[in-house]
Amino acid sequence: MKNKLKNLLIEALKKDFGKNGLDELVEVQPTAAKHIKADYFSNIAMKLSKKLNKDPMDIALGIVKELQPTDLFTFDVAKPGYINFSIKNTQKNNIVTDIIKSKDLLAPFKTNSPKKIHVEFVSANPTGPLHVGHGRGAIYGNIIAKFLRIQGHDVHTEYYVNDVGRQMTLLFHSISKCEVSGDITKDELYKGEYIIDAASGIEKKFPKFKEISTSIGASEKRKWISIICQYMIENYIKKDLEQLGIHFDEWFYETSLFENMRVKEILKKLEETGHSKNHEGALMLKADELRPLIKSNGEHTYLASDLAYHDYKLSKYDLVINIWGADHHGYIPRIKYGMEALGHNTKKLDIHLIQFANLYRGKEKISMSTRKGKFVTLKTLVDEIGNDAINFFYLTKKKDQHLDFDLNVAIAEDKNNPVYYIQYAHARIEKILNEVGKLEQYKFNPDSLKNDFEKKLISSLNSFYETCEKSITGLQPHVMTHYLQKLSQDFHSYYANVKLLTEKIDYDKIYLVAAVQKVIKCGLELLNINAPEKM
RNA sequence: GCGUCUGUAGCUCAGUUGGAUAGAGCGUUGGCUUCCGAAGCCAAAGGUCAGAAGUUCAAGUCUUCUCAGGCGCUCCA
Known part of the structure; x- marks a missing residue:
């Protein structure tokens, strides 16, 4: 309907002024103001007023003179130069049959150029159950993937599992009987009941886990970290997400990037192209400023594997979407810089930042501190308010908006x-x-x-x-x-x-x-x- | 200090690529059940769109500055 009216206006304009090239200026919009009874309006007369040096009211009247009345709609002109269209009732009411007859109401939104799209979300460190802070990203990511599928895209959803690095070492020492060593202190260890549960769960499955001693070798330690990580994913994270109806096509492990040498490859490429340099014993990416890829102690940073990950994904997909918490926004330029350095088009990388959600019970703010295991798990929240309410409330605000979520409202019936x-x-x-x-x-x-x-x-x-x-x-x-x-x-x-x-x-x-x-x-x-x- | 998101009714938030008199829910106040589910409906009150300047025929919307809040600014993840 909108396009139909637009074309009529364009034709009328040509007749009245004999001007071409006005097509782009013509727009027809649904009326928003409450007191306007018309359904659509066009502001073309105001736009042309300066160009033609004429009163917009005269222009509008001139255009309307050329319009042919139809049985679909009526039109009129309003100050200071709006052209209003009112669709006839009978015409409008046809929507009812259209809806009843339609086999798929969402069919019109199918694209005719489907893409291969990668959507990565949640991807919390597998150090325990998901907490409420993860909920918004999980639900948002899930729905974005769904919307893209409805559009007919080939969508692949993925959870990127950070099973390497300091956090995992911390988890290892928290769960196993192995004493802390090196730069790790006891205060940093994860606490909470789930740690004890996880330990006994793993011991049950792997009796040797009990016998781990401080003299454990590096490669054996890695093996155990891998087991622990897997256990956390299967017994906590995957279950938490499934309860919300969220399933991933793939659980991508960071370690695989090292095993198949992808990290090594991109580091080599960056070095060859002069995008990295050694600096005080560390390997740095020359981004907005120097950002570490390999620390002076020889460990790889997350940036190194993240670059390898994105390099791999960008070469495989037409579009890569990452759903990140707003706290990661400072990280974006680094990744984008790295991708450009590796020869990728960063337009293919779309990072959605989700602002934080605060939970309230009435006026009381619910703390989300992860310290010492004192946090509200996502599971608790889902158990309490149910999937319908949690989906609705997390989706009711746009992602850029900080969200205050009152549990008392969500459980009201x-x-x-x-x-x-x-x-x-x-x-x-x-x-x-x-x-x-x-x-x-x-x-x-x-x-x-x-x-x-x-x-x-x-x-x-x-x-x-x-x-x-x-x-x-x-x-x-x-x-x-x-x-x-x-x-x-x-x-x-x-x-x-x-x-x-x-x-x-x-x-x-x-x-x-x-x-x-x-x-x-x-x-x-x-x-x-x-x-x-x-x- | 720099970057980024936000600032619209008492509260929580919408507001199309700039369009006409600023939108909704909740809350408040006042009404409505011999009748399809009152888990509901009707009505009223409530606004210097954080502030200032600018661009425009037209600014909540665009530009600049100021103020306030969240988040980030590690060889952390």
């Missing part, structure tokens, strides 16, 4: 809780549809729906397409959460004001709510939230 409000709308409609039986034989009459409640509801249905475009194509899940709230609200209002199950049932109305239900269901499923038939 009334309209305070928007998840229930939306689900309730779905369940209410289900009840009605069950009462009236099958609808197939009835032919919908678009002329019959015309009261204000119906107009409002249908107008909301009409913006579903646009919402999907913004949400799915634009990778902005929060747009969909807001839309579903609005649609549910319009439905509840309709339901309370217009009786549906009357003696002589008006099937056009039933058709309408059936369409609403279908859209709500589609939207909820899009966000990984259940659409219950009963509550």
Whole structure:
């Protein structure tokens, strides 16, 4: 519809002014202001006013004169030069049949140029259960991958497991009986009940684990670290994520980058191309400033393996998306610099930064300190508020926004809780549809729906397409959460004001709510939230 | 100090590539159940869009500066 109107305007412009090259200036937008009754408007007259040195009002009137009236819409001109279009009711109401007939409401959002896309998210150090701080990135990453799949891309999701480095050594000493040594102090060790549980779990599986002594050799230590790491992934992290309905296509281990020499290769390449240099006994990347790749004690930094990882992924995929916590933003230039140095196009690397979420219980802030094992695990949160609420609340705000999340609202079972409000709308409609039986034989009459409640509801249905475009194509899940709230609200209002199950049932109305239900269901499923038939 | 995200109603947040009189939920206040699920509906009050200057026919939206908050600025991850 938008494009149709746009083309009409372009033609009218040509007739009136005989000017070409105006196509790009013409735009048609849905009206946003509440007091405007029209559905679409164009600001072209204002834009041309200076160019033509004419009053925008005159330009608008001139254009309108050339427009042909149709049975689809009416138009008028408003100060200071808006051209407004009102779509006729009958035309608008066709959305109801479109929705009911559609086999896949999301089909229009399929791309015709599918890409191979890599999405990496969560990737927390495998030192214990996931905590609430990881939740937002997990849910966001999961939904981004889903949206890309809906678009028809070939999506590969991955958890990058840091099973090398100091944190893993710390974990090893925390769990095993091996005394700390070198630059590691006892204070740094991980504490908490899960450490004790993990230790006994590993001992059960690998009885030799009990016998580890301080004299353990380096290679044997690495072997045990690998076992511990695997254990943490399988028994904590994977389970936590599965409870949230999140599955990864691949668990990529950092050690593999060393085993197959990828780290060595990129270090060599960087050296050959003059992008790295030795500095006080360490190997540094010449980025924004010197950044260590190999420390003077001979250990590789995470940067070295991260560069190898991204080098590998960028060569394999058309697009690489990383979902990172906002605290990592300082790391981006280094990675991008490294990728450029290795000859990659950094436009293919898209890093989404997620701002932190704060949890509250009423006014009380819940601490997320990882110190001494005193943190709220993600599992506790999921157990308490459930998947539907956690998905909704984490997705309801855009990723750049700091998020304050009140558990008291999430567990409420009334309209305070928007998840229930939306689900309730779905369940209410289900009840009605069950009462009236099958609808197939009835032919919908678009002329019959015309009261204000119906107009409002249908107008909301009409913006579903646009919402999907913004949400799915634009990778902005929060747009969909807001839309579903609005649609549910319009439905509840309709339901309370217009009786549906009357003696002589008006099937056009039933058709309408059936369409609403279908859209709500589609939207909820899009966000990984259940659409219950009963509550 | 530098970088980055944020600042919109009492609270939590939306606000399309700049468009008309600023949007929603919660909370507050006042109404609504002989009737499809009140897990709901209707109505009202509530705003110098942090502040200042600039660009524009038009700025919550773009530019610059200031103020406030979060996060980061390690041979840490």
